[in-house]
Amino acid sequence: MKIPFFKYQGAGNDFVMVDDRTETFPQDEKQIEMICDRHFGVGADGLILLQNDDISDFKMVYFNSDGRQSTMCGNGGRCIVRFAHDLDLIQDKTVFQAIDGEHEAILNENGVELKMSNVPEVQNFENHLFLNTGSPHHIEFVQKVEDVDVKNHGKQIRYGAPYFEDGSNVNFVEITSENSLKIRTYERGVEDETLACGTGITAAVIAAFEAGKISTSEVNVSAMGGELKVKFEKNLSGGYENIWLIGPAEYVFGGEIEMKI
Numbered sequence: 414m415k416i417p418f419f420k421y422q423g424a425g426n427d428f429v430m431v432d433d434r435t436e437t438f439p440q441d442e443k444q445i446e447m448i449c450d451r452h453f454g455v456g457a458d459g460l461i462l463l464q465n466d467d468i469s470d471f472k473m474v475y476f477n478s479d480g481r482q483s484t485m486c487g488n489g490g491r492c493i494v495r496f497a498h499d500l501d502l503i504q505d506k507t508v509f510q511a512i513d514g515e516h517e518a519i520l521n522e523n524g525v526e527l528k529m530s531n532v533p534e535v536q537n538f539e540n541h542l543f544l545n546t547g548s549p550h551h552i553e554f555v556q557k558v559e560d561v562d563v564k565n566h567g568k569q570i571r572y573g574a575p576y577f578e579d580g581s582n583v584n585f586v587e588i589t590s591e592n593s594l595k596i597r598t599y600e601r602g603v604e605d606e607t608l609a610c611g612t613g614i615t616a617a618v619i620a621a622f623e624a625g626k627i628s629t630s631e632v633n634v635s636a637m638g639g640e641l642k643v644k645f646e647k648n649l650s651g652g653y654e655n656i657w658l659i660g661p662a663e664y665v666f667g668g669e670i671e672m673k674i
């Protein structure tokens with residue numbers, strides 16, 4: 414079966430997008446892995462289905478490049494909003510459903526602004542913090558992100574205690590001012606460094622504020638693939654809400670993929 418696809422990227426985190434409002438896309442792990450393969454397939458960090466939803470504009474279904482469905486993808490969420498706009502499904506505002514619930518988003522001169530799930534708790538350990546921004550994130554602060562062996566050190570943490578097979582995404586963060594930081598991320602399910610990770614960027618900003626390393630609630634983030642901004646509020650019960658991930662989300666090219674039913 415030939416299926417049209419549309420390649421999008423958000424700060425270098427790239428995705429194969431499929432308009433699956435007919436809900437006929439074969440959700441087959443091996444075929445999705447092959448589509449995401451950078452030599453034998455289209456090549457992407459993940460594949461995203463846009464499906465109809467009863468109560469909101471559309472539904473997002475996310476698969477990592479290992480072919481397995483996974484938790485929330487922040488950059489993928491920003492890219493599907495751009496995709497929905499390009500399909501004339503929405504104008505410049507939307508509300509859609511993802512695996513972690515409802516998300517608002519706005520398209521404007523900043524690119525796409527995506528409202529992220531609330532973060533009720535941040536766990537603070539001796540050498541790292543852990544929180545879930547729609548996906549699980551291990552955050553370590555380092556002097557210089559360019560000195561980190563992200564792939565090997567990230568893999569060790571991702572598969573080590575207490576994460577094991579389920580794993581976590583692993584972020585190395587360098588504070589560059591009281592309202593800016595640099596980040597590099599090892600992504601679970603891609604099993605490599607990606608050029609940006611939206612839920613990771615969000616987690617890094619919240620962890621930096623929680624650890625007293627930044628003092629503002631609007632933070633500029635430099636990822637390997639581009640610049641993003643995170644805005645948030647800390648609430649009276651110690652959690653975080655009204656969290657927005659802001660940055661570019663662009664169409665790259667389209668084509669057709671051959672799939673076995």
Ligand SMILES: N[C@H](CCC[C@H](N)C(=O)O)C(=O)O
Nearest residue numbers: 483486487488548610611612
């Ligand atoms: N690899 C992540 C999901 C995608 C996260 C990332 N691409 C983002 O932009 O948030 C996981 O399995 O937890």
